[in-house]
Amino acid sequence: MGRIVLAALVTAVSLGMGGQTATAEPVTSPGVTVPSVKSPDGSYIKSIEVKDSRNITLQIHSAVMDATIPVDVLRPADTSAPRPTLYLLNGAGGGVDTATWKLRTDALDFLADKNVNVVQIISTGFAFYTDWLETDPVLGVNKWSTYIGEELPTLIDAALGTNKVNAIAGLSMAGVSVLNLAINNPGLFRSAAIYSGITQTSDPIAREAVRLTVEVWGGGDVENMWGAPDNPLWVANDPTIHAEKLRGTNLFVSTGNGIPGVYDMPGGEFFPTETVLETPERLAVGAFIEANVDMFNRNLESRLREFDIPATFVYRGSGTHSWGYWQDDLKTSWPVLAQGLYSAP
Template sequence: MARPFLRGIARRAAGSVAAVLLTAASWTAVGSGIAAGEGPAAATAPDGSYIERVDRVDDRRSDVSVYSAAMRRTVRLAVVAPARPAGPRPVLYLLNGAEDGLFPDGTEVSWLTRTDIRDFTAGKDVTLVDVLDGRYTYYTDWVADDPVLGRNRWTTFLTAELPPLIDAAFDGNGRNAIAGVSMSATSALALAEAAPGLYRGVGSFSGCAQTGTDPGRRYVQAVVLSGGGNPWNMWGADGAPAWTDRDPSADANLAKLRGTELVVTAGDPAAPGRADGAPTSPPGRGLEAAVADCTRELAARLDTDGIAATVRYLPGGQHAWPYWQQAVREAWPALARALGR
């Protein structure tokens, strides 16, 4: 889970889009129990990425496996349709924390198991795509393959490979938003910047966007190390240009968010209050205080650059799922505008 993992980070840290045109789409069986003519379209992109398997879990959720040609591996997703689909609809992509996702024993720690976002969006005619792989990777394109974390081309996957496949298979209308927590709060900003206009709304909850300067750079390195990876395989050795070039809070990158519906939140542990379901003795207050400092710096840069954003500090905030559930609910009006809903 993200919370105990990030307690460890707090200790250690102290020391353009390629155009993808679908070339094939057919109503053939793509998953267990899906007969021809009944399931999502089996779509293949020119680079060789394709939907490998779709397993219907219930009337709304499908577990989906997508082969990424860029990463040369299969990525697991959960796709949730609205309760009453009404034709082509927008897609909200959800990224999880560094230690979240689908584990080998079948345990799932995700937006769908730790928040009520499925029920909350049931009547909103929006498709949810929860990415269940990608732990410790910051959902970015790495400069080198890693012996432990493998080949990571997440920016390519999430900006060029996956969205057209999801639209073809699950009746997407081309309007997207993205939200992330903790590690992936930084990723959500970076992905929107990497493909301006692809993600029209961004929710960045409890992240530290400053990857080119300390302490944010040290947080990133601690995350990768905690997963057994080598952070120098991500953006090069410490101090390499990519650490600054890919910093979501750099002015040149923030400019790419102009016109995006942007919501950034962090907890305010000093303010009284507690989210429903939050622990009474929060272990994540110290870390969330550091996150709040990162958020204040980001907010100041956004203001200086004249980039509109909604920035919120949640009272009693902790680095925990109940607060991220609260955050996405408060962000919904902005995300809904981005999605045309």
Template sequence: MVTIAAALVMVSSLPVTATADRTAMRANVVPSEQVGPRWERVEVESSAMGRPVTVDVLHGAGAGPRPTLYLLDGVDAEGVSDWLSKGHAADFFADKPVDVVLPAGATGSMYTDWEHPDAALGWNRWETFLTGELPGAIEPYLHADGRRAIAGVSMGAQGAMMLAHRHPGFYRGVAGLSGCYSTLVGPGSAVTALTVASRGGNVVRMWGPIGTVDWLTHDSTIGAEALRGTAIYLSAANGLPGVPDLDAVLHAPDMLAALQTAGGGMALEAGARVCTENFAKRLSDLNIPATVHYEPTGIHAWEDFSAQLGPAWDTLAAALGK
């Protein structure tokens, strides 16, 4: 296990790399479908990904221009974000003065740039797309005001925090719900590897063997100093089922399958709680302010994730001046 002190020594010896020139990256937005009054689906043609990426947009309330919130899905991240199909995001943001951008298709990818194509997960250059291509395409399309924040759940929480710490100042705020924020410290490498493997991916295709440089530089616990000045919200439950979780099992068409899923959700959320506590302590040790909320009950399930969207938005809204 790598300690933070040892990792910081390793980081200090790495060469300084230049931030990508975002002005040189181009992507086109092609309207695809009007799903609802303020819900639009577009295709963003990405050179980095080598394909069009489906992106759902929730247009905000009130007169523009408005800030932009990039909202990342969990490990499934398929054709439509689970924030929309399970997390009630469209209803929640219907009266909020922010445009919400939800990319799809990042299944098991960690929202990062992979070193090599993967037989199961394909070619992934999500960091380049999300920070280099998508903002420069979608924000002019939305007539945005240039203020932006990023948030995510589970894999998306880790991805959001990685992007925020690797691109200091690019986002005014970041929110992580039920995530793990290390790739090396504590259980971080195991959580990261299991996330990728759970959808058939080979984690060595992502950043190389565990413990090598890319694993180090994607660790938000190690790189937490770069988050200074960014508004931060963290939340996690403890893995104990609450009333919404029990109701979901009771009303499931297959109660046995729902019980098995709930059991996995209990273990995952207990792990997310440990990860969140470790990351919150690291921020506290560095005197970096963060709003941290621990739920007394809850498992790794959308009934619980959606309940944290409101408190997370409170922190992000303040950072965005809303």
């Protein structure tokens, strides 16, 4: 059925139907054209690029951001029946740079035989995949929580003929985003996995980590995101404070501790040869980030224990903030993700 849905969608888009109002229904027989799909707020699929039999790019027009956003999709090998969907979030760069799951890891190769739709979210960098209070002069309009949690699933389910079962995973900056998306959209994501992810926002150290990401690396103004430090949005977006709302979600959390490990050797696959001056700086920054993430994750674990909420936590004995570890962690997390994707609710 999935191949029919995709083929019909390509036909619909090629006929210029992307912006028309219609109700999407799964295609159950050949020759039926999928009508133009719209989410409840009017978002729609504007165009589609079929790269090969497994890889497509959807151009999604987001109503809440009034922008067209690309979404890369890896289709299941077997589309004879509706399949679940894994939403995969990148780190601070948001996927608009080269620091992506696709370019830095073998994640898509690993997932290729799992019979799951892999939806790779591409967003504005340094925006925390959240809804911002104000438009930022540098980072623009950001309403990513609404986009991912409300607009996108309707379109993905209709376009790909999914079974409407989802999981979500992300790394680094996306850690807090993954957890908040699970908290704010109960039942949408049965499993959630984060790798070296920020899991606090209202603690002073966590607030500074968020500020550094948005302002120093992204060039934006963090007060345009959640306001001044005393704004209630900082607490509202702190998943550790709201950990009780994660009950029922299959959770996986992993982190290193900042001590250089197997993937932190210059000249290796995940650490290209650099100058003598660059290597210590890279190690120091990666170690600093990971040591703080380790602390945040332990605080989350303690909070979940308070509520007797089960979760899988993996604390690697070494490792900085690096793609090699995240590649391994995704594979380690697969049983937890699969539990939500393939098990009966």
